Amino acid sequence: MPDLIQDGDFVFIFLDGKRNWIRRVKAGESFHSNKGILAFDDMIGRPFGHKMESHSGIVFQVHRPSHTDVQIAMGRNTQIIYPKDAGTILVQASIAAGSRVVESGTGSAALTGILARAVGPAGRIFTYEIREDMYIGAQKNLTKFGLTDNVTQHHQDILEGIKEENVDAVVLDLATPWLLVDEAHRALKSSCFLVSYSPTIEQTMKTCKAMSEEGKWGMIKTLEIFQREIMVRENKTRPTTWMVAHTGYMTFARTMSVEE
């Protein structure tokens, strides 16, 4: 028995990699795009994962939004940590069901959502954002997609201090992460991960340098991830022509206990 679409549900309407939308189903209303119109009433009662034809004959797929669909929709028009990097952060930093994670900055909350789904109801995300407009936009995004249950939003400069203690991971996407490594160390459990994501190599160098002092951090490692899509078409199989060559460098390190 498939899940049926109901009034008020979110749907992911997909045409291709560039033309796709997340919309809330509203009885009596329609989805409009320059590729055609779909009446929401025609979706209601049908299962997630079906094809719909617009009046102009274009066939759309209608899906339940996946975690990355939501991530990308939240982050549209802003710089976000891409799914390829988010996956590496989860796996390399042992973020999973039940983890308590500090994040900063919240930004559009695109990564916050992925983290919140990953840690589930037994975990919690504590996310810091200094800019008021971002803080409010993130709140709207999290509310809209039902991701507030296990997220605590702080409208605060994380450089002023982390309120939480004994967290399982700290994930930073900051302009000056090196200023926070000591504070992150204080907030983390021992032998747990700090992840710092930076677009430039200079930021990465400064962060690694700050970490390498005082013996507080172990197993410091910097990774970059490339994702290539292969178009598998009969007798025309080939990678896509363009790919994202760079998003950011991710530095991982584990807290060393500094015993007195």
Added chain:
Amino acid sequence: MPDLIQDGDFVFIFLDGKRNWIRRVKAGESFHSNKGILAFDDMIGRPFGHKMESHSGIVFQVHRPSHTDVQIAMGRNTQIIYPKDAGTILVQASIAAGSRVVESGTGSAALTGILARAVGPAGRIFTYEIREDMYIGAQKNLTKFGLTDNVTQHHQDILEGIKEENVDAVVLDLATPWLLVDEAHRALKSSCFLVSYSPTIEQTMKTCKAMSEEGKWGMIKTLEIFQREIMVRENKTRPTTWMVAHTGYMTFARTMSVEE
């Protein structure tokens, strides 16, 4: 108050990227390597995340094993799905806290462990393995690392059928995944993900072809992931000389509801 290492705990003993070990702490015994000996009694009562010097003066780091440490330890000497690919599978296929996931083959259970951690106590992994030696080895691995609570192991050829229904994801690492796409469709909820991991392009082509028939699958997409490590050292920053150039292609597709 840091977590203190106790008798019976697992520790991850780290020297460098190639020389590292997961061992269970046993009071009165020692860890032996060709780089020196560490007495477990010297670890007990100290926090995870500390440095220990062997008698020969080599400094080791002693950590709580991370998810990927365990994944790699389980898979040692076998072909496993790498952390870089595992992260992409989790994020792209919306596998997170609470998900119910079918996996085959179990292999060394290296990916099973990552999946089990990701879905947590509210989720469950159903993993199929046809070879008895692998089934038993996986059972030992999962038991050893305390990963059995939310894992159901089937010693069975998955091509004979999937016992579960309405699962949230199916993850295949099979020699002939194209033979299972119909059965996977039957087992999956609508608009949920099948992931097929294959080392060769021919396997990938056959799987995509099988999926493209009958309109049962939407948004079929094949990805490959590269991970590069950057050695950040003052005035010597550069990527590592060698990297893994290929592990496998990952094909993702969502179930389309086939309405009658």
Added chain:
Amino acid sequence: MPDLIQDGDFVFIFLDGKRNWIRRVKAGESFHSNKGILAFDDMIGRPFGHKMESHSGIVFQVHRPSHTDVQIAMGRNTQIIYPKDAGTILVQASIAAGSRVVESGTGSAALTGILARAVGPAGRIFTYEIREDMYIGAQKNLTKFGLTDNVTQHHQDILEGIKEENVDAVVLDLATPWLLVDEAHRALKSSCFLVSYSPTIEQTMKTCKAMSEEGKWGMIKTLEIFQREIMVRENKTRPTTWMVAHTGYMTFARTMSVEE
């Protein structure tokens, strides 16, 4: 004493990676772009490699066109073999000063030009093109850039046969290269290179299969090349966001002598 720009010379006018032009200097006329106007009279008598400011205050660089500048200008609006691949072809196939090389198809002659420069006056390029419009366009391009001296253009389907013998290399960019491997073998000196460039993996597979029969080819090897640009800017150093992820696969093989 620098080379001075003269009436009739080609210049490469550069603003950035996307906005750059090759133009022939004409006394009394001007270069027009939406970024401003440059009078050719102001270029004449100045050295190649200088900066010129348009009336609107935009600063352009004026250079002698490099081999790749010409290659890209010739190939604009068509699919060409990129510089990154052309370099690998030259080096891997031992194409250098004095080589005699068969090429097909000519296309826009973008690669023909690179090959002609590489082999110099002591070598020669024999290039085949079946389509009349391409043949004529290539002729215009080669004439315009002064590349006709060591190039023989054939307006002919190379599948009908290669007219030359004992050549040092054969470079194919054809839809069906596997149909030509025997003929290429006949035209090549022993222990010399065939290079086949194909966008799809199926073409590559068929070509390798055709080569692996009859023991006529040795050291068959397929490569792909990625080129990434690093933007080195003080405190902002990072790779470019986008890169070309795929142009084509290049298969190299050496003729084995088939002795009777």
Added chain:
Amino acid sequence: MPDLIQDGDFVFIFLDGKRNWIRRVKAGESFHSNKGILAFDDMIGRPFGHKMESHSGIVFQVHRPSHTDVQIAMGRNTQIIYPKDAGTILVQASIAAGSRVVESGTGSAALTGILARAVGPAGRIFTYEIREDMYIGAQKNLTKFGLTDNVTQHHQDILEGIKEENVDAVVLDLATPWLLVDEAHRALKSSCFLVSYSPTIEQTMKTCKAMSEEGKWGMIKTLEIFQREIMVRENKTRPTTWMVAHTGYMTFARTMSVEE
């Protein structure tokens, strides 16, 4: 009529990517490897590009050494500029038949050989090496492979000055290339290329910084090249598992004329 192997010729004896050798044919002697013995007398009079079976039944291919075979043989056991990078240097810096090129350091002369072949008898390579052992080793290598005709070796620290003027390109593989950019500018024709190859990002940054001062350099661009090999085998086609992830960054810049 194929080229026949004669006493005194060099041959490239190939088993696979790791086991291959360049040897000089000597009548009455043999090639010995742990995979078997080949009598040179059995090679003499046969064409380049044939298969030979050792007494132990292993089949070797016997080829005319290609430019990259020689490059790799010269550079064995040292750090060399790889073929993938050499190809990009030739094409991007317009080095071709007839070019006059300054290079430093000579090292094993592996790149010198590629450059010498590329520029041919009408061009010339001027190569600088400060270390006497390297200078002598390079001389032996160049003599052995018949590459001395158009190469001038300087046993000199290039930082003390470039003896040549009006050269077409300067190619640097130095520890401190930023100290040479002014001198390179003086030696180069206007609107011609300096290429600097450096393993680390700090070297690359310093070189770009030195170039960006005083407006002497235009179109500064830093590239890195990845080369991936695809193993095309029926039903087993896949990229090789490992690849070289990093050799060096290549910075290209063109001389701007500094007019007074």
